[in-house]
Amino acid sequence: MATEQETPSAGALLGRRARDERSLVIRGLSTVKSFSKRKPLGAIGGFIILIMVLLAVFAPVIANDPMEWNLRDKFQSPNLEYWLGTNDVGQDLWAQIVYGAQISLYVGILSVAYGSGIGGIVGLVSAYYGGKTDVIIQRIMDAMMAIPTLVLALAIMAALGGSVNNVVIAIGAVQIPRANRIVRSQALAVRESEFALAARSIGATDMRIMFQHIMPQCVAPWLIIATAALGTAIISEASLSFLGMGVPPTTPTWGGMLSQRGREYFVLAPQMAIFPGIAISLAVYGFNLFGDAIRDVLDPRLRGS
Amino acid sequence: MAQYALRRIFLGFLTAILVSIIVFVILRIAPGDVVDIILGGEDAFYSPETEELLREQLGLNRPLPVQYLDFMGDFFTLNWGESLVDSKEIWPQIKEKLPVTLELAGLTVFFAVFFGIPVGVLMALQQDSKLDYFLRIMSLGGLSIPSFWSGTIIILVGTMYFNWSPRLEYVSFFDDPMGNFVMFFWPAACNGWVSQATKARMMRSTMLEVLRQDYIRTAHAKGLRYAVVVYRHAMKNALLPVVTIIGITVALTIGGSVIMETVFMLPGMGSFMVYSLTRWDYPVVQTLVLFFSSWIVITNLLIDMSYGWLDPRVRYDS
Numbered sequence: 036m037a038t039e040q041e042t043p044s045a046g047a048l049l050g051r052r053a054r055d056e057r058s059l060v061i062r063g064l065s066t067v068k069s070f071s072k073r074k075p076l077g078a079i080g081g082f083i084i085l086i087m088v089l090l091a092v093f094a095p096v097i098a099n100d101p102m103e104w105n106l107r108d109k110f111q112s113p114n115l116e117y118w119l120g121t122n123d124v125g126q127d128l129w130a131q132i133v134y135g136a137q138i139s140l141y142v143g144i145l146s147v148a149y150g151s152g153i154g155g156i157v158g159l160v161s162a163y164y165g166g167k168t169d170v171i172i173q174r175i176m177d178a179m180m181a182i183p184t185l186v187l188a189l190a191i192m193a194a195l196g197g198s199v200n201n202v203v204i205a206i207g208a209v210q211i212p213r214a215n216r217i218v219r220s221q222a223l224a225v226r227e228s229e230f231a232l233a234a235r236s237i238g239a240t241d242m243r244i245m246f247q248h249i250m251p252q253c254v255a256p257w258l259i260i261a262t263a264a265l266g267t268a269i270i271s272e273a274s275l276s277f278l279g280m281g282v283p284p285t286t287p288t289w290g291g292m293l294s295q296r297g298r299e300y301f302v303l304a305p306q307m308a309i310f311p312g313i314a315i316s317l318a319v320y321g322f323n324l325f326g327d328a329i330r331d332v333l334d335p336r337l338r339g340s
Numbered sequence: 341m342a343q344y345a346l347r348r349i350f351l352g353f354l355t356a357i358l359v360s361i362i363v364f365v366i367l368r369i370a371p372g373d374v375v376d377i378i379l380g381g382e383d384a385f386y387s388p389e390t391e392e393l394l395r396e397q398l399g400l401n402r403p404l405p406v407q408y409l410d411f412m413g414d415f416f417t418l419n420w421g422e423s424l425v426d427s428k429e430i431w432p433q434i435k436e437k438l439p440v441t442l443e444l445a446g447l448t449v450f451f452a453v454f455f456g457i458p459v460g461v462l463m464a465l466q467q468d469s470k471l472d473y474f475l476r477i478m479s480l481g482g483l484s485i486p487s488f489w490s491g492t493i494i495i496l497v498g499t500m501y502f503n504w505s506p507r508l509e510y511v512s513f514f515d516d517p518m519g520n521f522v523m524f525f526w527p528a529a530c531n532g533w534v535s536q537a538t539k540a541r542m543m544r545s546t547m548l549e550v551l552r553q554d555y556i557r558t559a560h561a562k563g564l565r566y567a568v569v570v571y572r573h574a575m576k577n578a579l580l581p582v583v584t585i586i587g588i589t590v591a592l593t594i595g596g597s598v599i600m601e602t603v604f605m606l607p608g609m610g611s612f613m614v615y616s617l618t619r620w621d622y623p624v625v626q627t628l629v630l631f632f633s634s635w636i637v638i639t640n641l642l643i644d645m646s647y648g649w650l651d652p653r654v655r656y657d658s
Binding site for chain 1: 351354355359361362363366367369442469473476477483484485486488489492493497499500591594595596599611614617618620625629632633636638640642
């Protein structure tokens with residue numbers, strides 16, 4: 036009997052796993068349901084993000100080649116063949132917007148993950164070790180904060196050259212000091228807590244205390260900062276491309292569609308100016324609504340307000 | 341207080357030095373090369389000797405720390421040198437472009453405060469009403485619409501329907517006050533629209549916090565008029581964090597001018613920066629970034645100092 040209890044049959048294991056998975060799905064769905072009930076605006080934001088993700092993922096299915104020139108069809112107003120019209124060289128604006136969503140999402144999510152991620156770890160380490168380490172790190176962070184974000188991103192782009200991944204690096208770097216600041220202040224408080232002391236007294240290593248005991252307590256404020264940074268990152272990417280210092284023009288981006296090359300034709304074909312801007316604004320709006328709701332849920336001071 | 345001020349000034353100075361090192365390092369790892377540009381682009385043909393000679397003339401062959409110290413020495417003695425590309429002196433150019441950027445920044449802050457604070461107070465007073473929801477959606481819209489797009493649309497609508505387009509040549513306020521104001525109105529409105537959103541949101545949340553305090557209830561209980569409670573008791577106390585945000589806005593609009601000056605073709609520091617960056621003009625870019633950053637450092641210093649004056653509870657000892 037005892038052996039059977041210790042090693043349940045494979046069938047039983049699979050059954051349990053399936054049950055767990057099903058309950059996970061149900062729990063997930065009910066979380067989504069209660070979230071959208073409590074935070075209708077946040078749910079709208081989440082819906083916009085979902086649409087954007089779907090557009091980006093299924094771009095090759097729902098749109099033509101965004102870079103193809105159809106000189107015979109240039110300056111078309113929105114019609115059945117070109118849903119959002121065409122530009123000065125007959126490129127399909129709908130295709131450009133759909134493929135542009137890929138870049139915006141890629142740059143937005145990756146730059147936040149890496150920038151706010153590094154910033155968070157820097158803040159954690161800085162708060163944990165304190166003393167000279169803290170002072171030196173925080174002075175460098177102050178210096179990074181003192182450079183206007185767009186100017187810093189522009190300078191990094193000038194140094195690295197235009198490419199999608201360099202945009203990720205530039206926009207992520209700008210976020211490091213902000214994430215650092217939030218996580219550091221939280222970690223400073225948690226460091227003094229009793230469970231951190233308890234962990235130390237049983238001889239846990241610095242690494243273990245930092246990442247297993249203190250870090251989980253810093254996740255909520257970090258998540259608030261990170262979701263808020265998503266919208267800003269998308270605007271920054273668009274701004275860099277708009278200024279011609281971001282993603283090279285061979286890749287369709289929303290900011291690039293609004294940039295210098297096409298500007299002289301905007302009066303002739305206003306759709307070239309209108310749709311990319313709507314796309315940027317909607318995307319950022321979605322991320323902002325969602326970020327606001329996340330903040331309300333995670334920030335205990337705002338709970339019930 | 342004096343000790344605190346000295347400490348903050350020292351820290352500000354240190355920050356500025358660190359900024360200069362960061363910028364210096366970033367620009368030196370650049371693959372682009374000003375020598376190529378001066379000699380006529382990457383495709384131009386020139387002998388390695390010519391290149392070497394030019395590097396020597398520009399002082400680019402010296403060790404990096406020497407170049408850095410040289411640059412810092414020049415910066416602090418206000419001997420800002422000249423552009424590597426067109427040999428124009430940097431300081432006279434900045435002197436000419438600074439008023440443009442300052443005027444844009446000032447008007448932006450005016451728009452932001454003038455709209456942001458009343459909207460924020462209104463949202464807090466009518467919390468969770470339809471008006472609150474509407475204004476919140478609007479102010480989030482301010483954060484979501486990129487200023488370069490709203491600027492573009494304004495120019496587009498102006499040219500298509502009103503036969504208006506931004507003037508290409510700059511008019512100073514003293515020559516033509518009205519023409520000058522018209523030039524700055526739209527770019528400042530676009531930047532201010534974004535900026536008012538952060539003010540309004542901040543004002544709303546601090547106001548909500550203050551409105552729940554006991555002294556507000558007391559003020560109501562002792563029969564003070566609603567307007568007095570809101571204005572004298574609540575708003576004054578809710579303003580403190582917002583003052584910080586306004587200060588930060590003053591600092592940030594300087595950097596934010598980069599985009600608006602490009603869209604509306606204003607000859608300010610921001611468009612100067614973009615122009616110089618695309619030409620690898622190290623001396624100009626270094627000087628401009630250091631200039632922007634010093635501006636931010638000084639503003640932050642003033643914000644910190646103003647706390648003691650605005651809030652008597654803040655003491656600077658310890």
